[in-house]
Amino acid sequence: MASVASIARPPAARAADGRPAQPPLASSDALVLTGVTRTFGALRAVDDVSFSVAAGQKYAVLGSNGAGKTTLFNAITGDFPPTAGRIHFFGEDITELPPYERIRKGLRRTYQSSLLFRELTVRDNLFLAVRGVASGRFSCWRPRAGDASMSATRNLLERTRLAHLANERVANLAHGQQRQLEIGMALAGAPRLVLFDEPAAGLSPAERRELVALLRSLPAHMSFVLIEHDLDIALRVVDRVTVMHNGRELRTGSPQEIENDAQVQAIYMGSRH
Template sequence: MASITSLRTAAPRGAAAASATNPGGQLLSGDALTLSGVTRAFGALRAVDDVSLNVAAGQKYAILGSNGAGKTTLFNAITGDFPPTAGRIHFFGEDITDLPPHERIRKGLRRTYQSSLLFRDLTVRDNLFLAVRGVASGRFSFMRPRAHQASTVATDDLLERARLSHIADELVANLAHGQQRQLEIGMALAGAPRLILFDEPAAGLSPAERRELVALLTSLPAHMSFVLIEHDLDIALRVVDRVTVMHNGRVLRTGSPAEIEGDAQVQAIYMGSKH
């Protein structure tokens, strides 16, 4: 593919607020996530190169691009798994660039991964319970929970929200791939997250499982922001209201789903001549 030069990100809603500062120099923002010139280099390779974007509070956002575009590396920079080598990351106005991953989790940032990270020898309910306890105060307590306790109630709520109540006592090892993806989303919802990063949640799903995933994503609370990496464009463009397309580690285009779907350069590179 030809190299892309002179790329600029279109400013999503809330960008003006994101750039304002108070007299003390602290960023003031109504946005959930603001990336400013984020770069992640591995030696001479810039896997992510000068990426800037804003995700408004409550916004549903997609990052698209072919393999090697830098999408997952960008997620790793946001979560702190591989912190950026340049640029800044603000989460609801607070600079989290140098925070360790567990501190970002405590502030309400969650993430799912391309490969399932589940306890396969435990039940669905047990996995969700551990997720609830992992972000709760007193999470190291060895006291057996009772039915009315907050962690148990929260687990039951997650079973409903993830649409998994009917298989609550099934071992994870016995679940279909799509059900495991649903469980991962349910675990990411533990502890009232403020923003979730979904890394290719539709990967390997059947058509029926894709429909279930769309229903689950569209049922998330309106106030909750999420950013979605997805190769399935039909899913991504149905569940978000803002899209950034990446190419060779940089931002190629940012716009609404309709704008991205109708963009000739995006079609030529990612979708072919027809979509």
């Protein structure tokens, strides 16, 4: 005879494929990773990573070389889709979507190595980025002075502090200025979340200060996730941090909690502490 408890308890909800149904996603979540895994043959580059980024939250993913950070970004953007787990973007499951569809939904990223049109000007690079996500991106008509894309390009020049270099060829820019330009291109089309892959790599101290000012000036409603080796930069511009080690999540917490965590210090920061 069934117990009272078994009679009163409803059966567990199941998804269409028979797996336990996931609880409803919070409307405030910009990005939710659930058990994200990426394998390359026998190598598990990312292993069962789960965390969420709220709308407007500034987030960092830290870890030493080989921790799986960039592979995780590639899974989120669809460059190398996860082999297991799910990715939700503002409540929508984007796990199976191609990269260009994720871009159209407001997801952007930068790369460790700058991907710029070196023989074009700063203005031209930003304009192409703006047109690339605009509805009229395939138009062959020369834009007029009042064109919305021209206006958006001017706004990006001001936001990235590159207006004084608008007509300069990208090949002539300093490394830090090229990184600023790449960030500006990622901001084209009012993205909802941007993934920054080591934006401080190779920057001088002065350029790093400029980067911090740029990241702090981003709109409050815009979320971003930052991969960064420079702990001082990362902890100054984010609200929440996940530390990865050997493809797995080691710790998640506030910048202060991460900085004071003994295991993080031993594995990630080493002799600095």
